[in-house]
Amino acid sequence: MSIKSRIKGAAFVAASAMTITMFAGCSAGGTGAGTAVATVDPAIQSKVEKCLTEVAQKVYNKGPQGETATPASQLTLTQEEIDKVRAMKKTVAIAWHVFGSDYSTAQVAALKDTFNKLGIEVLTTTDGQFQVNKQTNDIQTILARKPDFMVSLPVDAPSETGIYQQAAAAGVKLVFALNAPPEMKAGKDYLTVVGSDDYGTGVASACQLVKAVNGKGKVGIIYHAAHYYATQQRLDAVHAVLKEYPDIQVVEEKGSPGPDFTGQGAAATNSMLSQHPDLDGIWAVWDTHAEGVIAAARERGKNGSNFAITTIDLGKTVAVSTARDDMVKGVGGSQPYNQGVAEAMAVAYSLLGKDLNPYYAWNALPVDRSNVVEQWKQIYNAEAPKEITDAVNKK
Structure with missing residues (x-):
């Protein structure tokens, strides 16, 4: 299935129609x-x-601030909207919690695939090695490259509030995967959280x-x-x-x-x-x-x-x-590939001025x-x- 068809929304139909035998x-x-x-x-x-x-x-899950989940299948774009995003020539960095698992590999691949389709340059992808200090240093290095956006899955969101606040203060628009620092607010300090159920x-x-x-x-x-x-x-x-x-x-x-x-x-x-x-x-x-x-x-x-x-x-x-x-x-x-696509779509929504809800999720x-x-x-x-x-x- 092509990324294009996913971005148009066809692949965002989750498994609710599946019969569980x-x-x-x-x-x-x-x-x-x-x-x-x-x-x-x-x-x-x-x-x-x-x-x-x-x-x-x-979806049973609530967001990290107790938000009701919006189905991630609602994040869709038309070809005209894709073309508009491509013309903007924006940049993004991916600050991940840890590489190595099939879950992380699929989600990061989806992010890269979808950003490529959207014409958004991925400046770097970092592996936090599931260590707060390592991920904090990664983000400091990322900020020196001045990306327009950053997608990140925090190792320990409360402990990393300071570095994410620093990123937001520097004008980097944030999309979080799964977790967000509790002292930060969706729509103000970051764009949204995209999770699994x-x-x-x-x-x-x-x-x-x-x-x-x-x-x-x-x-x-x-x-x-x-x-x-x-x-x-x-x-x-x-x-x-x-x-x-x-x-x-x-x-x-x-x-x-x-x-x-x-x-x-x-x-x-x-x-x-x-x-x-x-x-x-x-x-x-x-x-x-x-x-x-x-x-x-x-x-x-x-x-x-x-x-x-x-x-x-x-x-x-x-x-x-x-x-x-x-x-x-x-x-x-969970649905890591679809989750990665949705995180990239949230970046596109921001560029187009489209409203984002505070929390999106895919069903189990x-x-x-x-x-x-x-x-x-x-x-x-x-x-x-x-x-x-x-x-x-x-x-």
Whole structure:
């Protein structure tokens, strides 16, 4: 699908029209002894299926200042408007929180693709390495180049208020991804925030864990230990969902501050399984944590028949595990490519004098083995890797 067609709005139709076909009977625990159950509870499975259908059809998330989300699909341009933006010859810098994940790669690629289509020059793209000081220094370097705009995903928005205020005072117009400093105001200090439905992805991944353990058993939680609005939304959603199932016991929660999320995910898993060898599953806040969970659980003899993992963001490793019906039983997918396109569109709106709402978001996409190939394409604007399609076809 071309960037041009996306900018015209055709590709901004989210997955609300998709039918979520859930596989039945794929339970990976629920006995409190780390073993697969032979039967499923129809009432629990029906409730979970309803949850996953609903989460694909609306945005639950609020913005970082409590704003109601505007569907990001509303950010569209005509060809005449695109031509006007191209004629302006503006510049932009991208100050990212961390590179390396499939999520970041897709979103930054979308930003570059769309800015190229809009004739807006990308002066630089920086990797904050998930460190406040590194990202702050990156932005100071960016300001010396005097871009017209900056798109940024903050490492820790409250801690970086000063540098973003400095950018705004220098006349750089800001678009934030996911988070914004609480002391800054949309429409005054920055243009808008474009996010994913982090609460919705939390709901989806929690419901998938409930399905996998058939509504009972012992589970662990690995969360992001930082002042990070998006990941807090994910954790809040998981807590809310699991409270609905009194037979599921959250035996331990461990925080991971980064930047070595995979290593910290593995360490947390080893600790949990040492204390609770009968653990039925783990929820991980995003896919790089889950990669560590997979590795550590496998070393301790866990597999897809006796252990369940659910997570958020469809990285390749967790997608392959899902496709193989291995330990990853479900993923709450966000839409990073569409999110990047929308962030670039917000810049174009500013140049055209079009009104922007304070917060835009894309709905969550529940992913399981039955739809992992199709959802990969929706999430990344690309065909699923052969390793994923082969795994689906082989099972």
